[in-house]
Amino acid sequence: MGILPQLILESLLLGTFYAFMSLGFSLMWGVLNIINLAYGTYIILGAYTAYTLYTGLGVDPLLSIPFSFLLGLSFGVLLQRVLIDRVMRLEPFMVLILTFGLDVFLSNLLNLIFRADIRSIDVPYAERSFVIGPVIVTEVKVLVFFLSLLLTGAVYVLLQKTWTGRSIRAVALDREGAQIVGISPGKVFAVTSGLGTGIAFSSGNLYGVLQGFTPFDGGMLTVKAFLVSIVGGLGRVESALAGGLFLGFLEVFTAFYLGEGWKFFASLLVMFLFLLIRPRGLLGGKYYGEV
């Protein structure tokens, strides 16, 4: 047995967080058909929001998740209406440039306000851990795991059981078909962008308690969300879960057996392989673009 149960547990915990973290990216990609290069920095914005509330007002970062979500939601809707909508209908390439610019702008704005030092949210329970048989796990990781699972479940219910969710899925499947049955795509775009950005912001709270962060960590997180979406497939909660868990296992195992430095390289390598061999992702979902 040895170290294996420990590694598997770590992978599961981390993977579930990655699934939730990437859900917004995957949704925006699947529904709006845009790749949002600023997504990782949205997560970092959430982390700084949690940090500010914690250091300024003493609000626990896990309790300020709803606030981060609402902040992200409004930010996402506004951004969609004011900026992305205008550019989206042109070439897809334009959205890449726009969100790349947005990423540079937002991370530098954070740098102006908070400086480039690594910040961390040191909650009092950060040091506590559980020992279950052969494995040891920190309380924070367990909390993040359950919250990720809960929030991912909430998004699933929203998509499956509500009219908002149905209209989002309908637009993802067939934009024109959705219009023909009376759904306004403009509204669905705004809602999806808001939901996706809200997910990014609230996952920032979780990210902030898991590890330290700087204003420029967004790019790496965007790549992770990208990988989860490629590996899992687009726009579905199940796909994000599959992709997230895959990334969790990949990172934990390469870090342990090959060294921390190989982690990112391995992820990128796997992403290339998936794009070459199985571009639809693990679940092979026919989700968008196919009728």
Add this chain to the structure above:
Amino acid sequence: MEEMSLLKVERVSKSFGGNRVLKEVSFTLEKGEILGIVGPNGSGKTTLLNVLTGIVRQDSGSVLFMGRRIDRLKPHQRARMGMGRTFQITRLFSNLTVLENVIIPMHYGGGGADERKAEEILKMVGLFELKDRKAGNLSLAQRKRLELARAISVEPKVLLLDEVFAGLNPVSVREILELLKKIHSETGVAMVLVEHVLKALFQITKRVIVLSEGRIIYEGDPEGMAKSEEVVKAYLGERYEAPRGQRS
């Protein structure tokens, strides 16, 4: 006062690049009427439907629906006014269930989602037993039925049907034809059928319009169509007779 037409298309033109796809097309559709639109491939039939539903905006001319100009309305707004449509290649929400496909337009059409009514409609088109299946798993004939169910679920004033018979075997053609007749007699909805399968079309419509290269070249009853010189020319090309004495 003269009663207004349900749909009035006036001098509609549309170009894609330098290619004039519709040239000053005008016609009217009365309440409850069934109109056939036929023409060779590339004659502008689907573009005309796209202009009516608002997916494509015309360059000039106007479209009146229930006496109101709808040129500036978006597709979803026209749908809510009572325009139903099916597509040449069915465009259902393949990952959603059959029932969801019918309920979604009901919700967004403003009538409210009524599961019982949706099930009634599915019974009418013969898909009730399959209501919990994913729409993507249906056969072509079933998908066509589901598209019809989806379109009539909001009690539209007009149904625009883009090649409903295309790709179906003779049995399915007859079944869809019967279904259309049933829908028409039960709801009185007006229909515009863009069609290649003339035999089926002529069994349901009394008036046809023939488009050729974006222009209306014939308007009238189906019997007269085959006699029209211009229609024959559009379909078969110029009459050609080999000069006497040179036959081999």
